[in-house]
Amino acid sequence: MSTNYKSISVASHHQTESLSTVQKLSLALLSLGGLMQLIYWFGGLTEAPSLWLWPSLLLGAVGTAWYGYDQYQNKIPGVKNNGIWFKSLTSRGSVAWMLGIILTGFYIILYWFPQYLGLGNKETGNTGLIRLFDPLSQMITGHDASQWFVYGALYTFIIFFLGLKFIWKYRYNKYQVLRTISIMFFQTIIAFLLPSVLESFSLPFNDFKNIWPLNYYFFFDWHIDELLASGNFGIFVLFWGILSFLVLTPILTYFYGKRWYCSWVCGCGGLAETAGDPFRQLSDKSLKAWKIERWMIHSILVFVFLMTALVLYTRFTGQANFLFLNSGAVSNLYGFLIGSAFSGVIGVGFYPLMGSRVWCRFGCPMAAYLGLLQKTKSKFRITTNGGQCISCGNCSTYCEMGIDVKAYAQRGQDIVRSSCVGCGICSAVCPRGVLRLENAGNDIDKRAKETRAMFGDFE
Amino acid sequence: MKVIIIGNGIAGSNAARYIRKLGDHEIFMVSGESEYPFSRTALMYIYMGHVQFNGTKLYEDFFWQKNRITLLKKWVSKIDYTSKSVIFDDGSSLPYDKLIIATGSKPNKFGWPGQDLKGVQGLYTLLDLESMEQATQMGVDHAVIVGGGLIGVEMAEMFHSRNIPVTFLVREKKFWDMVLPADEAHMVSEHILKHGIDLRLESEIAEIIDDGNGSVAGVITKAGEHIKCNFVGLTVGVSPNITFLKESGIEINRGILVDEYLSTNIPDVYAIGDCAEIRMPKPGRKAIEAVWYTGRMMGQSVAQTICGKPTAYDPGLWFNSAKFFDIEYQVYGEIIATRQEITQTFYWQHPELEKSIRIDFKKDSKQVIGFNLMGIRFRQEVCHHWIKNGTTINDVMQNLALANFDPEFYDEYEEQIVAAYNKECGEQIKHQGKRNLSLVNRLLSKI
Numbered sequence: 001m002s003t004n005y006k007s008i009s010v011a012s013h014h015q016t017e018s019l020s021t022v023q024k025l026s027l028a029l030l031s032l033g034g035l036m037q038l039i040y041w042f043g044g045l046t047e048a049p050s051l052w053l054w055p056s057l058l059l060g061a062v063g064t065a066w067y068g069y070d071q072y073q074n075k076i077p078g079v080k081n082n083g084i085w086f087k088s089l090t091s092r093g094s095v096a097w098m099l100g101i102i103l104t105g106f107y108i109i110l111y112w113f114p115q116y117l118g119l120g121n122k123e124t125g126n127t128g129l130i131r132l133f134d135p136l137s138q139m140i141t142g143h144d145a146s147q148w149f150v151y152g153a154l155y156t157f158i159i160f161f162l163g164l165k166f167i168w169k170y171r172y173n174k175y176q177v178l179r180t181i182s183i184m185f186f187q188t189i190i191a192f193l194l195p196s197v198l199e200s201f202s203l204p205f206n207d208f209k210n211i212w213p214l215n216y217y218f219f220f221d222w223h224i225d226e227l228l229a230s231g232n233f234g235i236f237v238l239f240w241g242i243l244s245f246l247v248l249t250p251i252l253t254y255f256y257g258k259r260w261y262c263s264w265v266c267g268c269g270g271l272a273e274t275a276g277d278p279f280r281q282l283s284d285k286s287l288k289a290w291k292i293e294r295w296m297i298h299s300i301l302v303f304v305f306l307m308t309a310l311v312l313y314t315r316f317t318g319q320a321n322f323l324f325l326n327s328g329a330v331s332n333l334y335g336f337l338i339g340s341a342f343s344g345v346i347g348v349g350f351y352p353l354m355g356s357r358v359w360c361r362f363g364c365p366m367a368a369y370l371g372l373l374q375k376t377k378s379k380f381r382i383t384t385n386g387g388q389c390i391s392c393g394n395c396s397t398y399c400e401m402g403i404d405v406k407a408y409a410q411r412g413q414d415i416v417r418s419s420c421v422g423c424g425i426c427s428a429v430c431p432r433g434v435l436r437l438e439n440a441g442n443d444i445d446k447r448a449k450e451t452r453a454m455f456g457d458f459e
Numbered sequence: 460m461k462v463i464i465i466g467n468g469i470a471g472s473n474a475a476r477y478i479r480k481l482g483d484h485e486i487f488m489v490s491g492e493s494e495y496p497f498s499r500t501a502l503m504y505i506y507m508g509h510v511q512f513n514g515t516k517l518y519e520d521f522f523w524q525k526n527r528i529t530l531l532k533k534w535v536s537k538i539d540y541t542s543k544s545v546i547f548d549d550g551s552s553l554p555y556d557k558l559i560i561a562t563g564s565k566p567n568k569f570g571w572p573g574q575d576l577k578g579v580q581g582l583y584t585l586l587d588l589e590s591m592e593q594a595t596q597m598g599v600d601h602a603v604i605v606g607g608g609l610i611g612v613e614m615a616e617m618f619h620s621r622n623i624p625v626t627f628l629v630r631e632k633k634f635w636d637m638v639l640p641a642d643e644a645h646m647v648s649e650h651i652l653k654h655g656i657d658l659r660l661e662s663e664i665a666e667i668i669d670d671g672n673g674s675v676a677g678v679i680t681k682a683g684e685h686i687k688c689n690f691v692g693l694t695v696g697v698s699p700n701i702t703f704l705k706e707s708g709i710e711i712n713r714g715i716l717v718d719e720y721l722s723t724n725i726p727d728v729y730a731i732g733d734c735a736e737i738r739m740p741k742p743g744r745k746a747i748e749a750v751w752y753t754g755r756m757m758g759q760s761v762a763q764t765i766c767g768k769p770t771a772y773d774p775g776l777w778f779n780s781a782k783f784f785d786i787e788y789q790v791y792g793e794i795i796a797t798r799q800e801i802t803q804t805f806y807w808q809h810p811e812l813e814k815s816i817r818i819d820f821k822k823d824s825k826q827v828i829g830f831n832l833m834g835i836r837f838r839q840e841v842c843h844h845w846i847k848n849g850t851t852i853n854d855v856m857q858n859l860a861l862a863n864f865d866p867e868f869y870d871e872y873e874e875q876i877v878a879a880y881n882k883e884c885g886e887q888i889k890h891q892g893k894r895n896l897s898l899v900n901r902l903l904s905k906i
Binding site: 287388439443 | 653
């Protein structure tokens with residue numbers, strides 16, 4: 001074993017780890033793939049997109065997977081958080097700041113200026129980045145790409161390949177592995193491929209796991225009209241949408257907590273858990289942030305209910321206004337403020353600055369609904385293990401939802417919090433085996449109130 | 460009533476918190492180390508870049524003000540028991556009605572030549588961490604760590620996280636084998652080696668060498684070997700941090716002597732945590748137990764006494780935990796002390812992974828007395844329940860999964876373990892337990 005020691009003794013004593021050859025090579029492949037897409041985009045190219053698209057995707061995929069594999073391959077199983085607070089990218093340094101600006105800018109272009117991505121019309125056709133994805137879109141949907149197709153494709157690509165990296169990082173933790181496979185499945189098959197295939201059969205685009213109120217346009221006039229015009233399939237989607245909100249969600253949340261959705265199924269959660277994993281420690285753990293969170297997320301829940309009620313009122317009465325509220329204006333406002341600005345621009349753009357779950361924590365009305373169910377009617381809690389907590393703060397630090405897990409653990413109190421998405425990372429990083437996510441109905445009210453960590457006697 | 464607490468570690472902080480819970484007394488907590496109480500056990504995670512200092516604070520800053528606990532960042536130079544006041548090194552003083560001394564430990568130094576050189580230090584306080592960070596910034600090419608205890612292995616992991624090569628000198632045959640049974644000590648020793656640490660067992664230092672400018676240049680072992688290094692970590696245990704109290708009239712042996720109410724020989728003066736030495740420890744327990752958990756319990760206990768509810772300190776069943784690089788360790792009850800004559804041990808180790816379970820039980824009655832876990836998490840409440848109720852090893856084996864606290868979907872070893880037990884002890888137990896919290900709750904609510 002002393003050979004290991006020698007190989008380390010030549011390493012630099014500086015805090016920054018130097019890159020291995022494999023890491024350099026894999027990052028080079030990834031960068032080349034990205035560069036190809038940028039050239040095609042900013043060059044405003046229109047020719048031979050296949051010759052650019054496939055190699056760029058291949059380079060990106062191989063580069064990302066290889067990098068992720070190499071990063072954790074020869075490591076002994078365990079927590080891999082060394083230097084998180086020293087690296088610029090993961091501690092709000094200059095790299096993080098720049099990345100935040102670039103991501104935010106990308107979302108602004110995506111939502112409001114898709115022409116800069118190269119979105120054309122039927123006559124002119126697409127150029128640039130959107131043109132680049134035409135071959136893939138043609139293959140799956142049978143027509144040219146839109147900005148949403150490009151976004152969906154990149155989104156899925158990122159969840160899939162950074163998901164592989166995440167699995168490799170946590171490959172000794174089966175909860176993390178299974179959860180991530182589930183996320184990758186739902187994003188790739190249910191959110192990306194299935195809706196695209198539906199489109200190719202001239203059926204309405206539908207992501208079956210995107211449940212109202214996260215899917216805020218579900219009850220919009222145009223959407224209901226589209227469903228009603230699609231025969232049995234449309235009726236099924238309508239039925240499924242209502243059923244999943246009213247029946248499926250409360251039942252699954254009762255048994256498993258909101259995690260069944262937020263960290264096993266949801267696409268926003270999926271991106272947060274994979275691409276967002278390096279930023280989970282940046283969430284604000286203060287009591288003040290928790291107060292703001294409760295006000296914001298519940299206000300948005302009220303907003304979405306109100307807006308939907310207005311829209312349905314207009315549909316059934318034909319009146320555009322209820323009192324002074326115009327349903328069209330209110331739904332437009334919601335779409336702009338919450339659907340686009342909050343969930344996309346801030347939700348993902350601010351990953352490197354505010355952590356990966358800003359949207360899920362402060363904005364998502366589905367999370368609010370699930371959270372109310374979790375808080376009041378669920379078997380799910382995080383159990384704390386007697387008096388073993390040493391208050392080290394790893395759990396709170398790596399809670400992407402900003403829950404001060406330690407505050408509960410150090411007094412031996414089971415954790416029932418509406419915001420907990422059940423990602424299980426607190427349990428994974430705890431050095432003393434104090435936290436376990438579990439479900440049981442028989443005592444939850446009692447154990448979430450009691451504090452059991454003090455004297456050696458627990459009974 | 461005015462209560463002063465000297466020391467803001469877990470013992471002092473918990474005392475403050477409970478005194479406030481129990482009454483309306485004026486509370487002052489003094490520390491020269493840090494403005495706000497933090498988790499000492501988390502120091503390593505700050506150095507490794509896992510957490511920030513703020514994340515290790517026991518509570519958010521507003522907590523102390525809200526609970527009207529005044530924090531004073533000062534060093535105490537002496538205590539005047541006759542005028543009942545604490546005197547600070549800036550000359551100011553503060554009177555008390557009740558005084559709690561919770562000054563913790565300091566790293567041991569055994570008089571080695573060169574032990575006070577620059578670059579030679581232990582790791583106990585925030586100031587120790589700062590000087591370790593400073594040394595690292597200046598450039599540590601090679602660190603030698605002396606002493607195979609919990610802080611030693613933490614320090615090794617810390618340097619390892621910064622790619623600094625470590626030579627780890629341990630006096631014992633295997634790492635921490637004065638506490639861990641041989642199998643577990645062997646497993647941990649191998650694990651340390653696997654991380655590339657140059658672990659030297661049965662090795663001690665003779666002296667620390669000066670580079671000519673008052674800094675460390677290397678060490679010489681008792682075997683005569685010269686190891687070049689520019690940092691030496693001294694982690695050969697800790698002892699009560701009470702130098703400023705010597706000859707002050709308070710009774711001291713190794714620590715401040717206290718009775719079961721944690722009172723010292725001086726009226727209205729109490730001592731808790733690492734610095735307290737219990738005159739009549741409970742059977743099987745040590746007079747000084749420098750661990751987090753007992754410090755925390757003493758804080759709670761003394762708070763009751765001070766607030767008019769005299770409470771004898773009862774640490775309950777022994778438990779502890781640690782982490783050796785990536786191997787988590789938990790212990791509940793007695794594992795080593797009374798081995799062999801009247802107790803028997805059952806040990807199971809995973810065929811490939813660094814995971815093991817040891818259960819000690821009485822030879823005659825078969826009642827379990829202790830659980831020792833490596834790489835597998837067990838529920839404290841269930842283990843305590845079994846030990847306190849004199850549950851037999853056969854019953855424990857039958858329901859073993861109830862104790863498991865590993866995350867969901869982890870591999871279940873209960874069947875294998877029970878099969879191994881049956882083979883070793885000639886029993887025919889069929890495992891019936893499930894890793895199910897509802898069943899656990901049912902067990903715990905049974906009297």
